[in-house]
Amino acid sequence: MIGWWRSRRGLSPRRVSSCCPSKRCAFPLVRLPFAPPLPLLSGGKGRGQRGGRGTAPLMPPTVAVVGGGISGLAACYHLLRAPRPPKVVLLEASGRFGGWLQSTRTPEGAVFEHGPRGVRPAGPAGAETLHMVSELGLAGDILAVPRDHPAARNRFLYLGGALHPLPSGLWAVLRAVPPFQRALLWSALRDLLTPAGTGPDESAHAFARRRFGPELTLPDATLAADHVVSALPASALARALPAEAEPLARELRAIPAASVAVVNLQYEGAALPVTGFGHLVPSSEDPALLGIVYDSVAFPEHDGTPATPGTPSLRLTVMLGGAWFRQSFGDPALVAPELLLRRARAAVSDHLGLAGTPARAIVRVQQDCIPQYTLGHWERLERIQRFLKEQELPLSLIGASYSGVSVNDCIASAKAAVGRILGSLPEA
Numbered sequence: 001m002i003g004w005w006r007s008r009r010g011l012s013p014r015r016v017s018s019c020c021p022s023k024r025c026a027f028p029l030v031r032l033p034f035a036p037p038l039p040l041l042s043g044g045k046g047r048g049q050r051g052g053r054g055t056a057p058l059m060p061p062t063v064a065v066v067g068g069g070i071s072g073l074a075a076c077y078h079l080l081r082a083p084r085p086p087k088v089v090l091l092e093a094s095g096r097f098g099g100w101l102q103s104t105r106t107p108e109g110a111v112f113e114h115g116p117r118g119v120r121p122a123g124p125a126g127a128e129t130l131h132m133v134s135e136l137g138l139a140g141d142i143l144a145v146p147r148d149h150p151a152a153r154n155r156f157l158y159l160g161g162a163l164h165p166l167p168s169g170l171w172a173v174l175r176a177v178p179p180f181q182r183a184l185l186w187s188a189l190r191d192l193l194t195p196a197g198t199g200p201d202e203s204a205h206a207f208a209r210r211r212f213g214p215e216l217t218l219p220d221a222t223l224a225a226d227h228v229v230s231a232l233p234a235s236a237l238a239r240a241l242p243a244e245a246e247p248l249a250r251e252l253r254a255i256p257a258a259s260v261a262v263v264n265l266q267y268e269g270a271a272l273p274v275t276g277f278g279h280l281v282p283s284s285e286d287p288a289l290l291g292i293v294y295d296s297v298a299f300p301e302h303d304g305t306p307a308t309p310g311t312p313s314l315r316l317t318v319m320l321g322g323a324w325f326r327q328s329f330g331d332p333a334l335v336a337p338e339l340l341l342r343r344a345r346a347a348v349s350d351h352l353g354l355a356g357t358p359a360r361a362i363v364r365v366q367q368d369c370i371p372q373y374t375l376g377h378w379e380r381l382e383r384i385q386r387f388l389k390e391q392e393l394p395l396s397l398i399g400a401s402y403s404g405v406s407v408n409d410c411i412a413s414a415k416a417a418v419g420r421i422l423g424s425l426p427e428a
Helices: 069-079 123-135 170-174 182-195 204-212 232-239 243-253 323-330 336-351 377-390 407-422
Strands: 002-004 062-066 087-091 103-105 111-115 155-159 162-165 228-231 258-266 279-280 289-294 314-322 360-371 395-397
Touching: 062 069, 062 243, 069 087, 069 407, 111 258, 111 314, 123 407, 228 407, 232 243, 243 377, 258 336, 289 336, 314 323, 314 336, 323 336, 336 360, 377 395, 395 407
Parallel strands: 062 087, 062 228, 155 279, 228 395
Antiparallel strands: 103 111, 155 162, 258 314, 258 360, 279 289, 289 314
């Protein structure tokens, strides 16, 4: 059983050209950062057919997938695996595929991730992701982190000016582990004995406090399509909808998203005071800082060749902002990279004792990259689906804005939407 995996060459998909109907199309998660400004992917004869047995819906002759991130690419993949696939057109406004998945490889071979850096292959969604990776012929590119590896076992919390290991294993829940004042077993027992909430929805903070106590709290062209799969963020889709779809746009605009500054740092000859995946920073400690990932611990294969032979290299990723981005740094579109770099270096110095100058630093601001599921989110999704059904709109919504923000969630939502379009999914 593996705990985390990633590609040996990074997490940005390679350029995909148009493909012929007789071939299966692949969207490997490997790095090639540049693609045409308006990529177009076609497959199939464009003839209508039934996607399943019995009363399955008629296959739309042309399906337009808007957004070339992992959700959109996964949707194209499953559409083109149909026995008689529709014509699929993939539209992406930027100059590359991959969305938030983006890697930078230095001439020395070091790899820096500016978005998701791994996938936990647990549960049905994780298994589906691994299955798709295998079908794409990428099993040999997986970097696995075993369960007993420090990066899989050890995570930390920075609180009160010190790093504390988060509980792991049975013994850790039977005794009090700093910074917690009571054994987590008591919180678990309290959870079992606490009655269910009376409201239809509640915040994560309210849930944790109630259950566990306060301590654990299209850019210029026109394209005709029979069905549209939107892999855009909810706010971006809202801006693209026509006036007559204002009820839908209003619901989409109500799904906010947080911005995150990702600062990649590389140090030569430095060592960590602890070994693990990384540490989190609660907002009560520092609202501007989300956490630090110890990239070299999980994936030393991506450290590259050191400038000085025999000198170890250490890669870290500092994540800043989130829901408190504007409060801490102002407008994400206008914030100075130098400010974010100084803040990241200060955190690394204070938390990990690394006061030297990094050999390499990369600063990226990912604007509105993490959807925030506020109170009433699931009722909002029901209203959205009801509007689509009542108006008989040939529109499917996939991606992180709706039913989960992880890579696994995005791939699963794409597969589920394609199953509804086709009437059934092709056999594996």
